[in-house]
Amino acid sequence: MIKLATWNVNSVKARLGHLTRWLEAAKPDIVCLQELKCQADDFPALEVKALGYFAEVAGQKSYNGVAILSREKATEVVRALPGDKSDEQARYIEATIGGLRVASVYLPNGNPAPGEKFDYKLAWMNRLTSRAASLLESERVFALAGDFNVCPTDEDVFDPAAMAVDALCRPESRARFHALLNLGLTDALRALHPAGHLYTYWDYQQRRWQNGEGLRIDHIMLSPQAADRLAACAVDKRPRGEDKTSDHTPVVCELAF
DNA sequence: ATGGTAGCCTTGCTA
Numbered sequence: 001m002i003k004l005a006t007w008n009v010n011s012v013k014a015r016l017g018h019l020t021r022w023l024e025a026a027k028p029d030i031v032c033l034q035e036l037k038c039q040a041d042d043f044p045a046l047e048v049k050a051l052g053y054f055a056e057v058a059g060q061k062s063y064n065g066v067a068i069l070s071r072e073k074a075t076e077v078v079r080a081l082p083g084d085k086s087d088e089q090a091r092y093i094e095a096t097i098g099g100l101r102v103a104s105v106y107l108p109n110g111n112p113a114p115g116e117k118f119d120y121k122l123a124w125m126n127r128l129t130s131r132a133a134s135l136l137e138s139e140r141v142f143a144l145a146g147d148f149n150v151c152p153t154d155e156d157v158f159d160p161a162a163m164a165v166d167a168l169c170r171p172e173s174r175a176r177f178h179a180l181l182n183l184g185l186t187d188a189l190r191a192l193h194p195a196g197h198l199y200t201y202w203d204y205q206q207r208r209w210q211n212g213e214g215l216r217i218d219h220i221m222l223s224p225q226a227a228d229r230l231a232a233c234a235v236d237k238r239p240r241g242e243d244k245t246s247d248h249t250p251v252v253c254e255l256a257f
Numbered sequence: 258a259t260g261g262t263a264g265c266c267t268t269g270c271t272a
Contacts, residue, residue: 010272011264035272037265062265063272109272117271149272203272204262247263247272 001231002100002255003027006145006218007239008034008201008248012065015246016044022239023051028252029071030097032104032145035246036065036090043067060090066104066146070097081105082134083127091124099257100226101135105146110167118167121149125176132183136223143255144185144221147201147248150177152187155197156216158208168217186227188220188253189235200235201248209240218251229255 005028009015012033023031031053036043040059048055053069058079068074074095081092094103105128110121128144135142150173154160163169181187189198199214208214222230233253240249 014264035264062267063270111272206261244263 002029002098002257003252004030004032004100004102004143004145004220004255005236005250005252006032006034006104006147006220007250008106008147008218008246010035010246010248011037012043012067013038014244016047018239018242018245020047020051022236022250023048023053023069025238026236026250026252030100030102031069032102033067033069034065034104034106034147036067037062038065056093056095058090058093060088064090064106066090066093066106068093068095068097068102068104070095072097081124081127082131084123087124099141100255101140101142103131103142103144103146105144105148107147107149109149110173113165113167113170118170118172121167122172122176125173129176129179129183132180132185132221136183140223141225142223143226144180145219145251147217148177148219149217150174151215151217152177152190152219155195156199158197158199158213158215163215168215180221184224185221186224186230188222188227188230188233189216189251191227191230192233198235200251202240204247218248220251220253226255229257231256
């Protein structure tokens, strides 16, 4: 069984204690991290190595930054999303661990919409869809896991009316998320929990966590052959309840390999 | 009432 997780940690340096505690408790095999907010050289590689994890990092000063932690060493590492060589934001890393191709993705937020940032988000999503299509063509078994900054449906939003014009919920964003589903990818959490509110993010402001007012924006998207192996998937809410924690919490799935 | 929180290491930007 492979335990695969994704977590937007909102600064890996500020959250090193949260991360190491969670790794020790949850014991995942592969972890996709987002919003490291540091350069690759500043990633706490020794600390995660001490817990038995290799780390592959695409870093950036202050903003963005993604990584893949794995018990088995990753190979064939790609540190950028294909399709725009002028894109310097560290939002994508892809690698092979065992027989599984894994990508840690940090999609642009896209607010305010409309505007340049929204245009960048939509273009980035088009590139992600192209990449997923290429991986499918190559018949790779793969997972795209990360902060997609998209609430796929109103069920994934505590206040759909208030969020309707937000870049996370706008129809252009949702259409591109659904394009991934139309390619044949499976939203792992919804595959096993089709109905009901499930959240992975609660804003720091306005007591959203305490009030249970969140969004589901962190997803694990599986290729058909990976989805055939899907045995379990859940949101691990415990880390969100800790002091000085990330505004996101991990999503974890188990694949029967 | 255009706030409120958090992390960056700028004195504002991003989320």
